[in-house]
Amino acid sequence: DGGITQSPKYLFRKEGQNVTLSCEQNLNHDAMYWYRQDPGQGLRLIYYSQIVNDFQKGDIAEGYSVSREKKESFPLTVTSAQKNPTAFYLCASRDSIWGYTFGSGTRLTVV
Amino acid sequence: GDSVTQMEGPVTLSEEAFLTINCTYTATGYPSLFWYVQYPGEGLQLLLKATKADDKGSNKGFEATYRKETTSFHLEKGSVQVSDSAVYFCALLTDKLIFGTGTRLQVFP
Numbered sequence: 001d002g003g004i005t006q007s008p009k010y011l012f013r014k015e016g017q018n019v020t021l022s023c024e025q026n027l028n029h030d031a032m033y034w035y036r037q038d039p040g041q042g043l044r045l046i047y048y049s050q051i052v053n054d055f056q057k058g059d060i061a062e063g064y065s066v067s068r069e070k071k072e073s074f075p076l077t078v079t080s081a082q083k084n085p086t087a088f089y090l091c092a093s094r095d096s097i098w099g100y101t102f103g104s105g106t107r108l109t110v111v
Numbered sequence: 112g113d114s115v116t117q118m119e120g121p122v123t124l125s126e127e128a129f130l131t132i133n134c135t136y137t138a139t140g141y142p143s144l145f146w147y148v149q150y151p152g153e154g155l156q157l158l159l160k161a162t163k164a165d166d167k168g169s170n171k172g173f174e175a176t177y178r179k180e181t182t183s184f185h186l187e188k189g190s191v192q193v194s195d196s197a198v199y200f201c202a203l204l205t206d207k208l209i210f211g212t213g214t215r216l217q218v219f220p
Contacts, residue, residue, distance in 0.1 A: 004154075006154075033208075035210075040212060040213075041212060042200060042210040042211055042212040042213050043155075043200070043210040045207060045208075048207070058207075090154055090155065092155075092208075099157075100157070100208060102147075102154040102155040102156070103154050104153055104154040105152075105153070105154045107152075
């Protein structure tokens with residue numbers, strides 16, 4: 001079955017460490033997105049990529065980095081520069097029209 | 112800029128009650144409108160959508176009508192079930208998908 005796989009489901013990070021969240025899709029979608037979800041704030045766009053080897057900053061890109069070396073993969077790195085990284089992170093992909101498919105999310109906690 | 116405003120929760124209902132969750136939007140141009148549902152610990156699932164004025168999206172007993180004159184896309188269901196308990200997000204799509212803050216629905220037997 002086609003879909004988006006995010007891993008791990010839960011992730012713990014120590015202060016000052018970088019951590020990478022995985023997002024893989026087998027839907028053959030060109031565009032991929034990373035969102036951050038905080039209680040009471042909905043979803044906010046971190047980064048997005050509309051094609052391989054290209055990506056753009058979203059509304060809250062500071063402290064994050066991404067790469068898009070393959071169509072299927074769009075990993076997100078949460079760097080030590082992100083001051084408040086504890087959140088639920090959602091990856092999504094979109095087909096050439098406008099249908100979005102979301103992964104099941106990664107919950108990141110700083111310990 | 113484009114934005115979505117939806118009613119704050121939680122919305123607490125008894126089973127078989129009528130549900131309305133209000134959503135209004137601000138956008139330049141003609142966005143598509145969506146309702147997504149999020150069950151605990153899960154990602155988002157598309158519930159319904161509408162792409163132009165007066166379209167009605169429907170799925171699983173939920174309905175929403177794209178009202179351009181009032182810039183609204185309110186979600187309704189005639190008889191909620193305990194299994195409908197979740198967080199509901201209204202969203203609009205122009206060049207990117209923009210979400211409201213979400214409304215938590217709690218349905219009790």
